[in-house]
Amino acid sequence: MQMIKGSGVFLFAVLLLLLAGCIDNPSNQSASGGGSETESEAPEVEEGEEVVSIGYSGPLSGPAAYYGERTLNGLKLAVDEINNNGGFEIEDQTYKFNLVSLDDKYLPNETAANAKRLIQENNTPVIFSPHSGGIKAMQVFNEQENFLIGAYTSEPAVTAEGNTLTVRVPPSYDGYLEPFTSYAMENHGMKLAALPTASQYGKDWTEAIVPYWKEQGGEVVYNSSIDFSKDTDFFTLVTNALKEDPDVLFIGGPSEPTAKVAKQARELGFEGGFMVMDQAKLDEMEAVTGSYESLEGSVGVLPLANSEYPGTPAFIEKYKEEHNEVPGSEAGYHYVALNILMEAMKAAGSVDDPKAIRSHIQDGLDALPEEKEVYTIEEVGEDGGFATDLSIAAVENGEIVTIEVND
Numbered sequence: 449m450q451m452i453k454g455s456g457v458f459l460f461a462v463l464l465l466l467l468a469g470c471i472d473n474p475s476n477q478s479a480s481g482g483g484s485e486t487e488s489e490a491p492e493v494e495e496g497e498e499v500v501s502i503g504y505s506g507p508l509s510g511p512a513a514y515y516g517e518r519t520l521n522g523l524k525l526a527v528d529e530i531n532n533n534g535g536f537e538i539e540d541q542t543y544k545f546n547l548v549s550l551d552d553k554y555l556p557n558e559t560a561a562n563a564k565r566l567i568q569e570n571n572t573p574v575i576f577s578p579h580s581g582g583i584k585a586m587q588v589f590n591e592q593e594n595f596l597i598g599a600y601t602s603e604p605a606v607t608a609e610g611n612t613l614t615v616r617v618p619p620s621y622d623g624y625l626e627p628f629t630s631y632a633m634e635n636h637g638m639k640l641a642a643l644p645t646a647s648q649y650g651k652d653w654t655e656a657i658v659p660y661w662k663e664q665g666g667e668v669v670y671n672s673s674i675d676f677s678k679d680t681d682f683f684t685l686v687t688n689a690l691k692e693d694p695d696v697l698f699i700g701g702p703s704e705p706t707a708k709v710a711k712q713a714r715e716l717g718f719e720g721g722f723m724v725m726d727q728a729k730l731d732e733m734e735a736v737t738g739s740y741e742s743l744e745g746s747v748g749v750l751p752l753a754n755s756e757y758p759g760t761p762a763f764i765e766k767y768k769e770e771h772n773e774v775p776g777s778e779a780g781y782h783y784v785a786l787n788i789l790m791e792a793m794k795a796a797g798s799v800d801d802p803k804a805i806r807s808h809i810q811d812g813l814d815a816l817p818e819e820k821e822v823y824t825i826e827e828v829g830e831d832g833g834f835a836t837d838l839s840i841a842a843v844e845n846g847e848i849v850t851i852e853v854n855d
Contacts, residue, residue, distance in 0.1 A: 490546050491527075491531040491535075491544040491545065491546055492531075493544055496541075496542065497535060497542045497543070497544060498541060498542070498543050498544075498799075499543070499544055499545070499546045500543050500544075500545060500546070500573070500793075500799040500800065501545075501546045501547075501548050501566075501570040501571060501572045502523070502527070502545055502546070502547050502548070502572060502574055502575075502576070502786070502789075503548055503549075503550075503562075503563070503566035503567075503570065503572035503574065503575035503576065503595075504519075504520055504523060504547060504548065504549040504550065504575065504576045504577075505549075505550050505551075505552045505558070505559045505562035505563060505566070505575060505576075505577050505582060506519055506520060506549070506551070506552060506554075506576075506577060506578045506579065506582070507551070507552060507553055507554035507578075507579070508520070508549070508551035508552075508553075509551050509553055510553045510554060510677065511554075511676045511677055511702065511704075511705055512554045512579075512676070512701075512702045514702065514703070514704055515578065515702040515703065515704075515727070515778065516551075516554070516578060518775070518776055518778040518779050519576075519578040519600055519778040519779065519782050520549055520782075521767070521770075521771060521775070521779050521782075522775070522778060522779035522780060522781065522782030522783040522786075523547055523549075523576060523782045523783070523785075523786050524547060525763075525766060525767060525770060525779070525783055526782070526783045526786035526787055527545045527546075527547045527786065529766075530544070530545055530786075530787075530790060531544045531545060536790055536793075536794060537794075538793065538794055538797055538798070538799065539797060543793075543799055545786075545790075546570075548566060548570050548572065550562040550565065550566065552577075552582055554579055554581075554582075554647075554677065555581075555582075556579075556581035556582050556584065556585040557585065558582075559577055559579075559581070559582030559583075559585050559586060560582075560585040560586060560588070560589075563575055563585075563586045563589075563590070563595070567593055567595060571800070572595060573595055573596060573799065573800050573801070573802045573805065574595065574596045574597075574598055574789060574802065574805070575590075575595055575596075575597060575598065576597075576598035576599075576600065576782065576785070577597065577598070577599060577600065577601075578600040578601070578778065578782075579600075579601060579647070579649065580599075580601040580603035580605070580606055580647075580648055580649045580652070581647060581648050581649070583597055583599045583601055583603075583606050583614070584605075584606065584648075587606070587609070587611045587614060590611070590613050590614070591611060591612060591613050594613070594802055594803070595613065595802055596613045596614070596615065596802040596805060596806055597611070597613060597614045597615070598615055598617065598785055598789070599614050599615060599616045599617060599832075600617045600618060600778070600781060600782065600785075601616065601618070601649065602616075602618050602619060602620055602621035602726050602727075603620075603621065603648075603649055603652055604620040604621070604622055604833075605652065607620075607829075607831040607832045607833045608831065610831070611832070612803075612806070612832075613802055613803070613806055614832050615785075615806065615809060615828065615832045615833075615834070616831075616832055616833040616834060617781050617782070617784075617785045617834055618726070618777070618781055618834070618836070619833075619834070619835075619836050619838055620833060621653055621656070621725070621726050622656060623838045623853075624726060624749070624838065624840065625656060625657060625660045626660075627747075627838070627840050627851065627853050627854075628657075628723050628747050628748075628840070629657070629660060629661055629664055629666070629723075630664075631747040631840075631842060631851060632695075632696045632721055632723045632747055633664065633666060633696075635721060635745060635842075636695045636696050636720050636721035636745060637695025637696065637720065638665065638666040638667055638695060639666070639667050639668075639669050639692070639693065639694045639695045639696070640658075640661050640666055640667070640668050640669065640694060640695070640696050640697075640698055640723075641668075641669055641670035641671075641689040641690070641692055641694035641696070641697050641698065642654050642657070642658060642668065642670065642671045642672065642673075642698040643670070643672055643673065643674060643685060643686065643689050643697060643698065643699055643709065644673055644674070644698060644699060644700045644701065644725055645673065645674060645675075645676055645700060645701030645702075645705075645706075645725070645727075646673040646674060646675040646676070647701065649727065650673055650700065650701060650725070651673070653700065653725050654671070654673070654698070657698060657723075658671060669692035669693070669694050670688070670689045670691075670692045670694060672685065672688070672689065674701070674705075674709065676701050676702065676705045682708065682709050682712050683712060683716075686709060686712050686713050686716055686718075687716060689713075690713065690716055690717070690718055694718075694720060695720045695721070696720050696721050696722070696723055697709075697710075697713055697718065697720065697721075697722050697723070698722075698723045698725075699722055699723070699724060699725070699728070700724055700725020700726070700727055700728045701725065701727055701728060702727060702728065703727075703728045703729050703732035703733050703736070703776075704732070704733075704736050706724065706725075706727075706728035706733060707728070707732070707733035707734075707735075707736035707737050707742075707743075708736065710722055710733065710737065710742055710743055710746070711736070711737050711742045714742045720745065721745035721746060721747065722743065722745065722746040722747070722748075723746075723747055723748075724746055724747065724748035724749075725748075726748065726749045728748065729748070729749065729751055729776045729777065730743060730746060730748050730749075730751055730841060730843060730848060731751040731753060731754075731774065731776065731848070732751075732776055733746075739846070740843050740846045740847065740848075741846060743843045744843050744844075744845075744846065745842070745843060745844075746842060746843045747840065747841070747842045747851065748840065748841060748842075749777065749839065749840055749841065750839035750840055750841040750848075750850055751776065751777075751841065751848060752764070752774075752775060752776055752777050752779075752780045752822070753774050753775075754841065754848050754850065755823075755839060757821050757822060757823055757824050758818045758819065758821045758824070759784075759818065759819050759820050759821040759822045760780070760821075760822050760823075762819060763775065763780060763783060763822045767779060777823075780822040780823060781822075781823060783820075783822055784816070784820065784821070784822050784823050784825065787816060787820045788809065788812040788813055788816055788825070789805070789809075789812065790812070791811070791812035791813075791815040791816055792805050792806075792808045792809045792811060792812030793805055793808075793812075794812075794815070795808040795811035795812060795815065796808040796811075806832075809828045809832075810827060810828050813825055813826075813827065813828060813834075823836055824836065824837075837853075838853045839853070840853055
């Protein structure tokens with residue numbers, strides 16, 4: 449793979465993105481020069497076997513660390529499973545995966561630096577990232593430097609721009625606007641207060657939901673955000689939102705701090721419902737609040753543990769055995785994505801040609817064994833987005849209830 453060229457142009461482009469507010473979670477923290485590498489054992493190989501490195505850059509420290517660890521755990525589980533089963537073959541050559549993971553602290557400039565390092569040091573044909581800011585930072589140069597982005601974000605803009613070497617793994621969040629809004633209005637009322645994460649993902653979600661809420665006849669009585677990289681006590685922010693007497697709070701970001709926002713709202717007397725952005729998961733929030741009582745009336749995405757895809761039960765058991773907790777969609781989607789990637793490499797006849805691998809992603813989907821379908825992904829669109837049926841849920845009477853979504 450070619451070494452990176454034109455670094456001055458790249459740095460200038462990233463700077464423009466940061467100044468324009470086009471990438472996630474700006475912070476006063478300085479870049480650390482490429483992130484710290486996590487413990488990642490290279491696979492044991494026998495004579496004649498070769499290793500292909502897969503890159504990962506995500507938040508493994510800071511307020512989004514749990515989120516980053518869960519995404520990485522899904523990749524690790526898939527890599528270990530593939531390697532322990534003897535790897536995979538392409539034209540009589542056996543390959544095993546080496547997962548190289550770097551911490552970017554949820555900072556897009558760190559993601560870009562990590563990507564440069566992964567390319568230069570490990571020749572990674574694919575780099576996974578679980579946040580839209582980091583993904584957009586890599587999209588500045590990934591086509592020129594010829595690596596495929598495994599984009600774990602529901603942000604539709606990452607595929608709408610036409611980047612030919614990006615695959616978006618989860619469903620686009622714009623499909624949640626109608627069912628979330630309908631449930632919240634029917635069950636709680638027409639006044640919305642928006643208090644989501646301050647990341648670019650949160651801003652984009654808010655820019656989509658606020659006008660949609662108004663179009664349905666609702667009123668937006670408060671619109672602000674929370675910077676989870678800086679704010680740890682949400683009392684003032686939540687109090688200001690509740691002064692406007694909303695029926696529904698629109699909240700979201702990583703599950704842990706989002707749960708704390710919901711809990712604090714209840715402690716301040718809020719009795720309405722929560723509309724929860726898809727990054728936060730209801731079951732993970734419940735682990736923070738201690739029960740679903742604080743989350744009563746919430747609508748969000750259906751937890752993986754409540755899903756019924758062919759490979760879900762076996763995956764949950766394997767994950768619990770390894771990590772002593774129930775996995776969420778972050779781990780599940782990454783596990784599926786890595787298995788699809790392997791099948792795409794086999795179909796492409798190459799482990800190091802990102803363009804060929806991308807062109808065979810549909811073949812990878814078609815070849816995925818049913819027992820690996822932690823999620824059933826029907827197709828990859830021309831824009832690179834995986835097509836998965838939307839699954840949403842609500843908390844009613846202290847329990848998770850599946851909500852039917854009309855196609």
